[in-house]
Amino acid sequence: xxxxxxxxxxxxxxxxxxxxxxxxxxxxxxxxxxxxxxxxxxxxxxxxxxxxxxxxxxxxxxxxxxxxxxxxxxxxxxxxxxxxxxxxxxxxxxxxxxxxxxxxxxxxxxxxxxxxxxxxxxxxxxxxxxxxxxxxxxxxxxxxxxxxxxxxxxxxxxxxxxxxxxxxxxxxxxxxxxxxxxxxxxxxxxxxxxxxxxxxxxxxxxxxxxxxxxxxxxxxxxxxxxx
Amino acid sequence: xxxxxxxxxxxxxxxxxxxxxxxxxxxxxxxxxxxxxxxxxxxxxxxxxxxxxxxxxxxxxxxxxxxxxxxxxxxxxxxxxxxxxxxxxxxxxxxxxxxxxxxxxxxxxxxxxxxxxxxxxxxxxxxxxxxxxxxxxxxxxxxxxxxxxxxxxxxxxxxxxxxxxxxxxxxxxxxxxxxxxxxxxxxxxxxxxxxxxxxxxxxxxxxxxxxxxxxxxx
Numbered sequence: 001x002x003x004x005x006x007x008x009x010x011x012x013x014x015x016x017x018x019x020x021x022x023x024x025x026x027x028x029x030x031x032x033x034x035x036x037x038x039x040x041x042x043x044x045x046x047x048x049x050x051x052x053x054x055x056x057x058x059x060x061x062x063x064x065x066x067x068x069x070x071x072x073x074x075x076x077x078x079x080x081x082x083x084x085x086x087x088x089x090x091x092x093x094x095x096x097x098x099x100x101x102x103x104x105x106x107x108x109x110x111x112x113x114x115x116x117x118x119x120x121x122x123x124x125x126x127x128x129x130x131x132x133x134x135x136x137x138x139x140x141x142x143x144x145x146x147x148x149x150x151x152x153x154x155x156x157x158x159x160x161x162x163x164x165x166x167x168x169x170x171x172x173x174x175x176x177x178x179x180x181x182x183x184x185x186x187x188x189x190x191x192x193x194x195x196x197x198x199x200x201x202x203x204x205x206x207x208x209x210x211x212x213x214x215x216x217x218x219x220x221x222x223x224x225x226x227x
Numbered sequence: 228x229x230x231x232x233x234x235x236x237x238x239x240x241x242x243x244x245x246x247x248x249x250x251x252x253x254x255x256x257x258x259x260x261x262x263x264x265x266x267x268x269x270x271x272x273x274x275x276x277x278x279x280x281x282x283x284x285x286x287x288x289x290x291x292x293x294x295x296x297x298x299x300x301x302x303x304x305x306x307x308x309x310x311x312x313x314x315x316x317x318x319x320x321x322x323x324x325x326x327x328x329x330x331x332x333x334x335x336x337x338x339x340x341x342x343x344x345x346x347x348x349x350x351x352x353x354x355x356x357x358x359x360x361x362x363x364x365x366x367x368x369x370x371x372x373x374x375x376x377x378x379x380x381x382x383x384x385x386x387x388x389x390x391x392x393x394x395x396x397x398x399x400x401x402x403x404x405x406x407x408x409x410x411x412x413x414x415x416x417x418x419x420x421x422x423x424x425x426x427x428x429x430x431x432x433x434x435x436x437x438x439x440x441x442x443x444x445x
Contacts, residue, residue, distance in 0.1 A: 018359035149372065156368060161359030169353055170365075172345045174372050209379055216375055223291045224364050 002179055004099075007092040009099025015074070016107060023071045026111055033066035033112045041123045055126035056186035059116060060142070060179055068168050070153040071105060088225055098160060098221040102151045109143050126190045135189050136171045136198040141206035142182035145173050145213060152217040156224050163171050181205045232424065242414035253407035262326040265319045267408055271415035272315040273341065277377075279309045279419065282342055283351070284374025287367035296434065299363050304368060304426035306351045307421060313345035340380040347373035414439050 019025055034152055040058045045053045056222050107145040117135075121128040128135065157163040185202030188195040246267075252257065256263035283305035320338065321331040351373065354366045361367035400408055 046382060086270055094285055152368065153365075157358075158364045159359075159361050160365060162357055166354060166358060166365075169350050170369055173343055173350055174369075175342075176343055177376065177382075180380075190308060202378075203378070205382065213372070216372065220368055220371065223294075 004093055004096045007090075007096035008099035011087070011097055012103040012107070015101065015104035018077070019104075019108075024057050024075075025070055026108060028073070029066050029070045029108065030112055033062045033067055033116055035063040036065050037116060037119050037123065047059040047122065048207065053187050053191070055120050055124035055151060055190050056183045058124065059120050059186060062116055063109065063113060063143065063182075064172070064175070064179060067105075067109055067143075067150060068171060069107050070112070071150045071171075072149075072164060072167055074101070074108070075154045075158050084155070084158055094222045094225055095218045098151065098155070098217060101132045101155065102147055105147045105151055106143060109147060112206075113139055113143070119168060126179050127192075128190070131194050131196060131199070133190055134194075134196060134203065135186065137203045138182060138185045138189070138199060138206065141203055141210055142178050142185075145178040145206055145209045146171075148210065148214045149174050152221060152224070155221075177209055178206065181209070232421075235417065235421050235424075239414065239417045242410075242417065246411055246414055249407045249410050252403075254401060254403040256404070262323055265323045269316060269319040269323065269412040269416075270408070271412040272319070273339065274412065275419045276309055276316055276341065276344065277314040278352055279305045279312060279423075280348065280370075280374060280377070282423075283309060283348070284371045287370035291364065291367045291371065297431075299367065300430035301423075302367065303355065303430055304423050306348050306355075306366075306370060307426060308422055309348040310345065310352060312419070313341070313348070316341055317345060336381055340377060343380050344373065344377060347376065356366045379418075438445050 009222060037058060040054070040061070041050075044054045044058070075084070080089070088094070092096070117128050120126050150167075150171050153174075154167055157167055157170075181202040185199045185206070188198035188202070237416075250264055253264070253267070254262065271316045283302050286298045286302035286305060289295055290302060324333060325331050347369065351366050351369045354362050354369060358365055
């Protein structure tokens with residue numbers, strides 16, 4: 001178990017170190033997410049008044065879009081330098097490598113969300129500080145759910161043709177429950193009178209989704225990545 | 228297989244020839260009238276769509292963990308049938324909904340989960356077709372994850388609201404309707420078995436042709 005966590009930690013640190021040198025993925029992904037929110041703001045804010053309930057939806061759509069972009073770029077980098085094969089040849093548990101990659105993606109998405117939240121608050125008049133605990137719980141569980149499936153699929157797609165198109169094609173239908181739960185839960189928090197029991201229900205559903213899909217991913221990563 | 232095929236095809240053809248007569252002879256439902264008859268084709272197709280999704284998911288799991296190429300061929304056949312029966316469901320459903328609810332589409336639990344299941348398996352077929360070499364595994368994971376996803380979609384949409392008739396409606400049918408319904412359900416079930424074996428056989432033969440080509444090259 002300690003060995004497992006150590007490998008996961010090392011893989012994540014490797015990803016973050018590579019990223020810190022160029023900051024390519026984090027800058028482009030954050031910029032992309034911010035432009036997404038702006039595009040929605042142009043479409044959905046009329047005469048200074050945003051559409052009711054729009055903030056939660058836009059937050060999650062932007063996370064999903066930026067997440068897809070980030071996932072694609074992270075594994076494209078591994079493919080370009082042929083390092084995924086080297087990683088797979090390493091004498092360590094394959095699932096530990098998966099966890100390491102997942103942690104790297106989560107760190108990237110955390111940065112994206114830290115930028116998105118204030119933007120949503122300002123542009124859509126959303127009370128993001130109304131109940132920060134539940135908002136963070138929803139964001140965390142939702143992001144883990146999205147990234148757990150996304151990391152597995154992006155890793156598998158490294159070898160496939162037309163991988164850029166196939167990633168969203170595969171990922172979005174599967175992660176629809178995450179989007180539904182994230183949007184409904186966040187909307188319950190961001191409305192004028194926060195509805196915490198509702199947020200709790202959706203956070204619990206997300207947690208359950210995370211448990212099932214992280215387990216499934218750990219279980220299938222080994223056979224899927226074996227050539 | 229080929230010995231079973233001809234009689235099975237004949238029986239299925241006979242069943243589908245008789246089905247319209249049985250459906251038209253079944254009593255009219257009090258409030259819906261004629262439009263209720265779509266139920267006899269809609270419900271069996273929906274049942275088979277979900278069964279087929281599970282067949283595909285389980286076959287894919289066997290393929291991934293046991294590396295059995297035969298299981299993968301079953302998965303392809305089942306995956307295509309999900310999409311096929313899904314089309315029947317998604318076309319007949321709105322026909323009924325327009326009359327019953329006044330709208331073609333409603334974001335109801337059952338409708339949304341059926342649509343998403345259909346989309347997942349459409350994506351499954353897209354990966355198989357355009358994923359290039361090695362895409363069977365990717366598709367297998369998609370089927371497995373898609374199968375695991377069904378309950379989540381169902382719960383999440385169910386929590387909004389649901390207006391679709393419950394499945395228990397099948398048990399409360401009047402006698403004339405019940406026999407017609409089960410007749411159609413059996414017909415569709417046999418059609419499904421027929422198509423599944425036929426499609427799997429095609430995959431088997433393709434695999435064999437490929438093997439022979441390779442043997443010839445050596």
